[in-house]
Amino acid sequence: MSLTTKRNAVWKSLVVGVLVYVGALAMPQPAHAEYADVVINNYADAAGMRPAVFPHWFHRIRFRCKVCHADLGFKFKAGGNKITMAKIIEGKFCGACHNGEVAWSVENCAMCHSGIPGTPTHFHGSTVQRLIAPAYKPLSADKTKVQNTSGTQKKK
Amino acid sequence: MRMKVTIFSFALAALMSAGVQAQDVAGGGSFAQGEIIQLAAAGVSSANTFNRNLKKQKVHNPPPPEDGIHDPENEATYTLQPPKEAFTGLPKTDFGNRVDWVKAIDQGALKPRWDRVDPNEEPFVMDLDIVRPVKASVPDVVFPHRQHTEWLFCSNCHPAIFIPQKGANQINMSAILLGQKCGVCHGKVSFPITTKTCKKCHSKPKPADWKPPLSEASVKNPWK
Numbered sequence: 001m002s003l004t005t006k007r008n009a010v011w012k013s014l015v016v017g018v019l020v021y022v023g024a025l026a027m028p029q030p031a032h033a034e035y036a037d038v039v040i041n042n043y044a045d046a047a048g049m050r051p052a053v054f055p056h057w058f059h060r061i062r063f064r065c066k067v068c069h070a071d072l073g074f075k076f077k078a079g080g081n082k083i084t085m086a087k088i089i090e091g092k093f094c095g096a097c098h099n100g101e102v103a104w105s106v107e108n109c110a111m112c113h114s115g116i117p118g119t120p121t122h123f124h125g126s127t128v129q130r131l132i133a134p135a136y137k138p139l140s141a142d143k144t145k146v147q148n149t150s151g152t153q154k155k156k
Numbered sequence: 157m158r159m160k161v162t163i164f165s166f167a168l169a170a171l172m173s174a175g176v177q178a179q180d181v182a183g184g185g186s187f188a189q190g191e192i193i194q195l196a197a198a199g200v201s202s203a204n205t206f207n208r209n210l211k212k213q214k215v216h217n218p219p220p221p222e223d224g225i226h227d228p229e230n231e232a233t234y235t236l237q238p239p240k241e242a243f244t245g246l247p248k249t250d251f252g253n254r255v256d257w258v259k260a261i262d263q264g265a266l267k268p269r270w271d272r273v274d275p276n277e278e279p280f281v282m283d284l285d286i287v288r289p290v291k292a293s294v295p296d297v298v299f300p301h302r303q304h305t306e307w308l309f310c311s312n313c314h315p316a317i318f319i320p321q322k323g324a325n326q327i328n329m330s331a332i333l334l335g336q337k338c339g340v341c342h343g344k345v346s347f348p349i350t351t352k353t354c355k356k357c358h359s360k361p362k363p364a365d366w367k368p369p370l371s372e373a374s375v376k377n378p379w380k
Contacts, residue, residue, distance in 0.1 A: 034217060034239050035253040036345040039225055050227055056345050057239055057253055060307075064268045064279060065345075070309040071272060076340045096272060110232035115225055124225060127343030128335040 037124040038078045039115050051115035072096050079121035216254050217243060252347050258303045281305045287360060288327070291369055296360040 034057055041051035059068070068074045072093060075081055081093060088095035088106060097103045104111070122129055219238035220226040226233045239253065246266065247259040260266040271277035282305045288297040304313070314320045317340055325337070332339035333349055338357075343349050347356060370378075 062268055064270050065307045066309040067272050069312050110230050114230045114233045116227045123344050
């Protein structure tokens with residue numbers, strides 16, 4: 001092997017290495033959302049809305065678990081309650097408080113519907129999610145393939 | 157020489173990709189398709205993210221626009237309260253969302269409502285500790301009803317999750333980690349299962365004369 005090809009090889013591998021290094025640095029960092037934030041995307045994406053984000057911490061400062069999970073009938077399952085805006089307006093689920101009396105009412109669409117579009121329904125930071133279905137980054141359509149191979153499922 | 161450099165660049169790539177989780181690789185915005193595939197191949201397989209790669213989160217309680225699930229392009233995201241602001245003055249821990257919620261109620265730093273509208277309704281607190289002997293050599297589990305009934309009502313757990321009868325509930329750590337039994341809440345909203353939290357449940361030391369139980373096989377056919 002001549003000296004020039006050797007040098008070429010050296011340069012090539014160096015350039016690849018540096019590219020990968022820089023590329024890795026430029027990658028977005030994993031999501032750091034609050035432990036126990038719930039993203040609910042049963043119907044939102046299909047309806048052209050951002051998914052709803054429920055902050056557990058904000059509500060538990062004000063209410064004990066019992067209020068929602070015993071009195072209002074919320075199941076202990078992300079996306080398991082099949083909440084629709086119609087039910088909320090009727091005063092069920094979130095609508096029991098988010099009616100302009102106990103808390104602000106449904107006109108404030110974007111306060112709940114504030115998730116990054118395409119984020120699947122999940123429990124943020126939960127052990128189950130970290131063990132089985134790792135956190136994902138919401139992606140544009142062409143990158144969804146790569147996302148799906150990493151074990152994340154989009155549940156409808 | 158060539159070998160060395162190739163190994164060097166591979167090591168470099170591996171080093172960097174180890175710091176990047178698989179999903180980030182997928183999220184790389186400005187890269188050509190080829191590079192993404194190459195990085196994905198060098199990246200960490202999602203199947204192997206248990207333990208070794210359950211990395212410590214460096215940023216805690218970030219404000220909504222920076223937390224990765226709220227859309228920064230949504231104007232209302234900026235009107236949401238940042239968690240840190242709400243957590244000032246609450247007792248701290250090293251796990252979950254870094255707030256000791258039970259302590260917060262005990263100390264009176266928090267007084268969440270027990271009723272949707274009536275701020276004066278008091279919780280129905282039951283002070284009963286359940287000791288669950290554990291087969292392994294780890295300390296036995298003490299389940300305190302008091303801390304749980306401060307937050308929850310009986311019907312939240314009984315009888316759907318736990319049958320209220322001694323010996324009727326088979327519980328193991330794998331089930332909990334997979335979101336069953338205690339894991340319905342622990343690991344999701346209440347304190348998570350980490351090496352820092354083992355002792356919160358496994359809190360009663362084994363009696364001095366404790367010996368590991370014999371397996372069924374050795375009971376049937378003891379070697380002597």
